[in-house]
Amino acid sequence: xxxxxxxxxxxxxxxxxxxxxxxxxxxxxxxxxxRFLGQTxxxxxxxxxxxxxxxxxxxxLMWDSGKPILTASPAPSQTPTPSPSSSPTVSREPVVIKKxxxxxxxxxxxxxxxxxxFKANNHFGYETTYIITRNPEGLIAMxxxxxxxxxxxxxxxxxxxxxxxxxxxxPKNGALQRGPASYPLERVVVRExxxxxxxxx
Numbered sequence: 001x002x003x004x005x006x007x008x009x010x011x012x013x014x015x016x017x018x019x020x021x022x023x024x025x026x027x028x029x030x031x032x033x034x035r036f037l038g039q040t041x042x043x044x045x046x047x048x049x050x051x052x053x054x055x056x057x058x059x060x061l062m063w064d065s066g067k068p069i070l071t072a073s074p075a076p077s078q079t080p081t082p083s084p085s086s087s088p089t090v091s092r093e094p095v096v097i098k099k100x101x102x103x104x105x106x107x108x109x110x111x112x113x114x115x116x117x118f119k120a121n122n123h124f125g126y127e128t129t130y131i132i133t134r135n136p137e138g139l140i141a142m143x144x145x146x147x148x149x150x151x152x153x154x155x156x157x158x159x160x161x162x163x164x165x166x167x168x169x170x171p172k173n174g175a176l177q178r179g180p181a182s183y184p185l186e187r188v189v190v191r192e193x194x195x196x197x198x199x200x201x
Contacts, residue, residue: 029063036145036186037061038124038201045069049124052150058164061150099123104141105197110134115155115171117144122201130188130199131160133171141190141199142174148181160185 030043039050046066053062104118115133122128129144129152144153144160151164159177160169167181174185189200 029066034061034063034150035147035183036143037126037128037150038122042069051126059150061145099200101198101200103196103198104130105132107192107195107197110139110197112136115160117155120199128201130201131155131171131174131185132190132197132199133173135172139190139192139197140173141188141197142169143186143188143201145186146181147176147183147185148179153185 030041030048032041032043034050037050037052041048041063043066046068048063048066050061051064052059054060055062100123102120102122104120105116109118110116110132112134113136115131117129117131119127119129131142131144131153133140133142142160145151146153146162146164146167148162148167149164151162153160153162153167153169155161155171158168160171160174162168162181165180166178167176168178169175169181169185170177174187176182176184191198
């Protein structure tokens with residue numbers, strides 16, 4: 001056998017061993033971007049949740065380690081073969097994240113034509129800051145997590161300002177006014193009853 005043939009054979013053997021030891025080289029986390037706290041996605045049979053984490057000393061949004069999605073095992077069949085007239089179908093129910101209604105402020109704390117921020121625990125139990133604006137049309141509520149890198153925006157003279165990279169959002173509706181963010185702030189459902197302001201998240 002020639003030297004070249006032996007080298008090709010050796011390379012093929014090494015490649016085969018690598019593919020067995022490190023199957024697929026699959027990405028360990030979802031390919032979809034983690035944009036806001038509590039966001040979920042399903043990837044490689046796991047449900048991932050968007051959480052805050054640290055990278056190079058900065059707080060960022062990142063996917064958690066993921067939880068396996070359990071599927072119920074089918075009951076054993078009494079007949080060895082299915083009936084020709086019926087074809088089994090597998091139906092998968094969509095994953096629904098149940099949101100909750102959270103009291104965040106008294107009505108008196110958000111007077112007309114004002115914008116205020118409040119902290120409350122979202123449906124995952126994470127403390128989250130919410131921006132509430134009262135205009136002539138009523139109340140508007142937004143999640144204060146910047147859509148760029150997960151920092152919490154603050155109310156400033158020029159608008160809702162991200163302290164990390166100076167992205168700017170409109171306090172009236174969360175619309176993006178200046179990058180580096182690419183998306184507006186996440187709007188959340190808000191209602192007012194008996195002097196209390198509730199958001200759904």
